[in-house]
Amino acid sequence: MKGKIFGRNILSIGIALAFLLSGLAYAYEEHNGGNVSGTWSGTHYISASVAVADDETLALEAGTVVKFAPYTTMNVYGTLDASGGTSTNNIVFTSRDDDSCGDIIPGFDGSPSPGDWYGILLQGWDANDGVGNFNWCRIRYGGSNSQYWGNVYFYGSDSGSLTNCTIEESQSYGVNIYGASGPTLRGNLIQNNTSYGVCIQGGTPNLGNNDLNDKGMNTIRDNDSGGSQYQVCNGSYSAINAYYNFWNSTDPAWIDARIRDNEEGAEEVFFIPFLTQDESLGMGNEPDLTLASDDIGFSKNPATFVCSDRHTGADYRYHPKSRTDSRDW
Numbered sequence: 001m002k003g004k005i006f007g008r009n010i011l012s013i014g015i016a017l018a019f020l021l022s023g024l025a026y027a028y029e030e031h032n033g034g035n036v037s038g039t040w041s042g043t044h045y046i047s048a049s050v051a052v053a054d055d056e057t058l059a060l061e062a063g064t065v066v067k068f069a070p071y072t073t074m075n076v077y078g079t080l081d082a083s084g085g086t087s088t089n090n091i092v093f094t095s096r097d098d099d100s101c102g103d104i105i106p107g108f109d110g111s112p113s114p115g116d117w118y119g120i121l122l123q124g125w126d127a128n129d130g131v132g133n134f135n136w137c138r139i140r141y142g143g144s145n146s147q148y149w150g151n152v153y154f155y156g157s158d159s160g161s162l163t164n165c166t167i168e169e170s171q172s173y174g175v176n177i178y179g180a181s182g183p184t185l186r187g188n189l190i191q192n193n194t195s196y197g198v199c200i201q202g203g204t205p206n207l208g209n210n211d212l213n214d215k216g217m218n219t220i221r222d223n224d225s226g227g228s229q230y231q232v233c234n235g236s237y238s239a240i241n242a243y244y245n246f247w248n249s250t251d252p253a254w255i256d257a258r259i260r261d262n263e264e265g266a267e268e269v270f271f272i273p274f275l276t277q278d279e280s281l282g283m284g285n286e287p288d289l290t291l292a293s294d295d296i297g298f299s300k301n302p303a304t305f306v307c308s309d310r311h312t313g314a315d316y317r318y319h320p321k322s323r324t325d326s327r328d329w
Contacts, residue, residue: 028067028103037078040064043102046117051075054128062089065102068117068142073149075121077128085136087164087282093120093151095141114194115144115171124157124180135163143170143193150176150199158182164281168192173199174223180205187217189280196233196260197223200240207232207242210270215244219280222248232269233260239268246275 029040033048041061046068052058056078060066062085066074074080074093085091095116096105104110119142124130132152142151150173154160159182166189167174174193177183180203190197197220198207208216220231227248234240240261247255252272261269 028105036074040066043067045069045096045105046072046074049073049075049118052078052080054078057081060084060091062086062091062136065092065094067094067096067098067102067105069096070116071118071144071146073118073121075123076130076132077123079129079131079133080120080122081133082137083133083135083161083163085134085164087136089136090166091134091137093137093139093142098141101138112141112169113171114141114169115146116141118142118144118147119149119151119153119170119176121149121153121155122157122160122180123155124160125155128156130155130157130160132157132160134161134165137162137165139165139167140169143172143174143195145171145194148172148176148195150174151193152176154178154180154183154203154205156180160184161186162188164188166191166281167197170194173197175199177201177203177205179203185216185218187280187282188219189278190218190220191222193223195224196230197221198232200232200234200236202236204236204238205240207240208244209241210243210273212244216242217244217275217279218242219246219248219278221246227258229258230260231258234266234269235260237267239270242269242271244273244275245271246278246280247271250276 028043028045030045030047031050033050035053036050037052037056037058039059039061041064043065049072054077059081082091092101095112097108097110097112097116099110122130122132139151151167151170153176155178157180162185164187168191170193172195174190174197176199178201183205185207207218221227224230231247249255255271259269259271260266
């Protein structure tokens with residue numbers, strides 16, 4: 001009799017431990033549609049599309065992982081505050097099949113692919129806020145080409161920012177901007193997206209100013225047919241500032257051929273000066289620069305540039321049409 005009781009106790013303890021361990025392994029919170037707000041941490045699984053209502057805010061703490069089921073999105077009519085990430089503790093938006101971060105979603109294959117989910121849609125049209133601020137985030141495996149929104153879609157947003165983020169593995173665009181007057185992009189790594197790294201369909205996003213205190217510092221590479229086609233597409237009626245970025249080349253003509261702008265009937269994308277090495281994700285302090293000039297038959301941006309000589313600390317001004325000396329900047 002005592003043996004039977006002992007055996008039952010052992011069995012009960014085993015079941016309890018298995019249940020406890022199962023709960024620890026899959027401690028994510030599931031969201032099956034509806035509105036979301038407040039503050040999130042840990043792992044969250046979006047099994048049906050969710051929305052942040054106008055005048056509401058969803059804030060994500062450092063290390064938060066948000067995983068999406070197929071055909072789902074996060075519609076933001078209010079504010080998505082994903083600015084709390086750090087260099088060592090990113091906020092992640094990814095496919096439910098991505099087992100490399102956060103809690104594992106059981107029952108799926110662990111092999112994420114571009115287009116596994118729709119993307120983050122920041123709906124700033126009409127009276128909606130539609131604001132998204134992202135810092136040290138990884139956003140990947142979205143941009144399903146059934147919608148062509150991209151991993152992140154600023155739609156009519158008057159403000160928003162992407163800073164120190166990795167935007168990759170979209171089935172369409174990395175970042176899509178339509179009628180949005182405010183988004184700024186600084187220090188991001190935008191790579192390996194099936195179509196354009198940045199698609200501008202209207203509005204005036206800022207990818208970097210001609211100002212050493214407000215450099216772009218983005219790396220935009222290997223998008224659209226592995227980098228052989230357009231990395232940035234400007235389909236708007238406005239010129240776009242994209243100074244001090246790295247394009248995976250030091251040849252201005254090569255870079256220009258991979259930016260769809262005035263030569264293709266759109267407005268100009270100003271990209272010179274540009275960086276000669278990857279300075280994204282907080283890696284850059286004093287970037288190496290290169291400038292195009294009439295010497296090589298290329299004068300893209302008729303403006304005066306200022307750069308500091310790293311040896312003497314003196315400032316030197318440069319105009320593409322009137323270079324007078326050649327210093328190492």
